[in-house]
Amino acid sequence: MFRPVSLIAVVMVSLLTACEVKINGEELKTSGKTVTQPLQATGFTSVRNETFFDVRITQGTETKVDITGDELLVPELEVSVENQQLRLRLKKKNYSFHWKQRPGTINVTMPDIRSLVQAGSGDIDLRSLKNEKLEVRTEGSGDVRLSGETAELVLTHDSSSDVDADTLAVKKLILDNNGSGDMSLGTVSASLEVRNSGSGDITIRDAREIPARITINGSGKVEVRGPLRTLESETNGSGDLHLNNVKLDSARVQMNSSGEGFISGNIAQLQLTVSGSGDFRTEQSVLQTASVTINGSGNVQLGNVQSKLSANMHGSGDFTSAADASSELDLTLTGPGNAHLQGQAKILKAQISGSGDLIASDLMLNTANVRVTGSSEARVKVRQANGDSRNVTVTRDGAV
Numbered sequence: 001m002f003r004p005v006s007l008i009a010v011v012m013v014s015l016l017t018a019c020e021v022k023i024n025g026e027e028l029k030t031s032g033k034t035v036t037q038p039l040q041a042t043g044f045t046s047v048r049n050e051t052f053f054d055v056r057i058t059q060g061t062e063t064k065v066d067i068t069g070d071e072l073l074v075p076e077l078e079v080s081v082e083n084q085q086l087r088l089r090l091k092k093k094n095y096s097f098h099w100k101q102r103p104g105t106i107n108v109t110m111p112d113i114r115s116l117v118q119a120g121s122g123d124i125d126l127r128s129l130k131n132e133k134l135e136v137r138t139e140g141s142g143d144v145r146l147s148g149e150t151a152e153l154v155l156t157h158d159s160s161s162d163v164d165a166d167t168l169a170v171k172k173l174i175l176d177n178n179g180s181g182d183m184s185l186g187t188v189s190a191s192l193e194v195r196n197s198g199s200g201d202i203t204i205r206d207a208r209e210i211p212a213r214i215t216i217n218g219s220g221k222v223e224v225r226g227p228l229r230t231l232e233s234e235t236n237g238s239g240d241l242h243l244n245n246v247k248l249d250s251a252r253v254q255m256n257s258s259g260e261g262f263i264s265g266n267i268a269q270l271q272l273t274v275s276g277s278g279d280f281r282t283e284q285s286v287l288q289t290a291s292v293t294i295n296g297s298g299n300v301q302l303g304n305v306q307s308k309l310s311a312n313m314h315g316s317g318d319f320t321s322a323a324d325a326s327s328e329l330d331l332t333l334t335g336p337g338n339a340h341l342q343g344q345a346k347i348l349k350a351q352i353s354g355s356g357d358l359i360a361s362d363l364m365l366n367t368a369n370v371r372v373t374g375s376s377e378a379r380v381k382v383r384q385a386n387g388d389s390r391n392v393t394v395t396r397d398g399a400v
Contacts, residue, residue, distance in 0.1 A: 030070040034104065039065040039079055044110065046085040048117040049124055049142070051077065053104050055088065057116075057126045059148065060109040069104025086110075088120075118144050118161055129168065138163065138179065157183060157200065166205060177202060177220060192228075196220045196239055209247060216241060216259055227265070235259040235278065255280055255298060274298040274317060294319060294337060304343065305329075313337045313356060323363060333358065333376070352376055361391055370394045 042063050049055045053069060065086070067074055078089050088106060103122075115135040118124050122142045129148030138144060138159045146153075147167040155175045157163060163183040171190035177183065179198045187206040196202055197217040207226035214222055214233040221240045227247035234254045235241060241253075246265035255261055257276040263285060270290040274280055277297045285303035292300055292311045302309075302321040311319055313333045318340065323329060325344040333339060333352040341348075342362040350358055350370045358370070358378035370378045371394075378394040393400045 030072045033071045034068055035071045035074060036066055036068040037074060039067060041065045041079065041081055041086055044081045044084050044086040045112050046115040046117070047108060047110075047113070047124075048085055048087045048119060049106075049122055050087070050089040050119045050140070051106075051122055052090075052120060053077070053088070053106050053122045054142075055106045055108065055122060055124045057108045057110065057113065057124065059111065059113055059126075059128045059130060061111055062109055063111065064109040065107070067104070067106050073103060085115075085117075116144070118142050118159070136163075138181070143181075155183070157181060157198070162200075173204075175202065177218075192224070194222055196222050197237070214241060233261075235261065235276075240278075253280070255296075260298075270302075272300065274300055274315070279317075290321075292319065294335075311339065313339060313354075318356075331358065348380065350378060352378055364389060368392070370399075372396045 047055065047057060067077060076091050078091050080087050113129065113131065114133065116124060116126065117137045117139065119139040120142050121140055124142060125145045127147050129146065129150055131150050133152040134150045135154045136144065137156045138161045141160050143162045146165040149169040152172040153170045157177040157179045159179045159181060161181045163181065165185045167186055169187040173188045173192050175194045177196045177198045177200055180200050182201045184203045185205065188204055188210065189208040191210050192204065192207060192212040194202060195215045199219045201221045204224040207224050207228055209227045209229045211230040212224065212228045216222055216235045216237050216239040218237045219239050223242040225244045227245060228243065229249055231248055231251040233241055236256050238258045240259050241261045243263045246263060248267045250269045251267050252271045253261060255274045255276055255278050258278050260278045261280040263282045266286050268288045270287055272280060273293045275295040279299045281301045282303045283301060287303060287305045289308045290302060290305050294300060294313045294317045295315045297316045299318045304322045304324055305327050306324040307327055309321060309323065309327060309329045311331045313319055314335045316336045318338045320340040322343040323341060323345040327345045329345050329348045331339055331350040333356045334354045335356055336354060337356045339358045341360040344364045347367040348365050352358055352372045353374045355375050357376045360380045363381060365380060365382050368380045368382050370380060372378055373396055381389050381391050383389055
């Protein structure tokens with residue numbers, strides 16, 4: 001349903017620095033005087049801004065809207081309520097302007113807000129939110145700021161605008177980015193789903209012990225801070241994945257392109273596939289079990305593996321890992337990539353048929369079972385019965 005909204009009495013007049021505006025190519029000299037005009041608008045749960053005016057939205061007990069701006073610009077606004085959406089737009093489409101300060105502000109107070117659409121150049125600032133679900137879409141260049149709390153946030157970002165939601169507490173977050181603007185979010189306490197297909201960076205500053213699904217198809221970076229519980233991630237673009245201070249029960253990571261991956265914290269079970277040129281690191285991390293497959297040129301560097309490590313190396317990327325005294329290691333090398341191992345391990349099994357070397361002279365082993373059939377060599381260190389160690393070099397011609 002469409003309901004036009006009319007401007008009513010002017011309640012305030014003050015002075016603004018005058019600005020120059022062209023409407024459809026014709027210059028409009030503004031007066032420098034700002035007016036505030038209330039609007040009679042009710043029955044809306046959504047706001048769409050298509051203007052150059054900033055919009056400040058507060059969730060409150062009443063419905064109230066007023067517009068503040070230059071007395072010659074305010075008449076260019078067209079305000080209506082359509083299908084429960086407060087729509088803010090301009091009467092003419094072709095505007096160009098120059099000013100030293102913001103042209104004005106639309107203030108909105110509403111008891112129930114369910115969605116926002118940013119389609120203009122003015123900023124949107126949503127305050128004191130408290131609801132079950134909020135949907136936000138960005139199509140214009142204006143920035144968006146969100147604060148308060150919501151059970152579910154669905155954020156679709158298709159523009160150059162930045163989104164600042166550091167002070168918004170969210171339980172369930174679904175974020176889809178196709179634009180160039182950056183996004184920063186605060187607390188996420190139930191679940192996290194992120195798809196970054198644009199060039200903008202995404203930062204989650206306070207993720208709790210929750211499941212996360214992350215897909216990177218563009219050049220933008222995704223950074224998550226906090227003790228995630230489970231992770232499924234796939235990188236098909238050049239954007240990097242950074243996870244800090246995790247406590248993962250399980251992580252399944254697929255890297256198919258040039259984007260790099262970094263994880264710090266504890267990981268109970270890691271399943272990693274590297275098919276592209278991007279590197280992956282878990283420096284200063286503790287892993288219980290890890291299964292690694294390298295098909296591309298990207299390098300892999302793991303922290304300390306305490307139980308079981310399985311590595312299948314078919315590409316040119318190098319592999320580096322530390323091991324605990326009770327760990328069991330199983331390596332297969334069929335490509336040119338080298339494997340570097342250090343620490344201690346109960347047993348090492350290795351089959352090497354490619355040109356890559358196994359360098360484990362800094363790894364103290366109780367038992368080593370190494371077979372070399374290619375042009376490479378394996379260097380291992382084995383504990384002897386008297387407690388001393390012996391360095392052994394294995395080639396296809398035998399052990400020395």
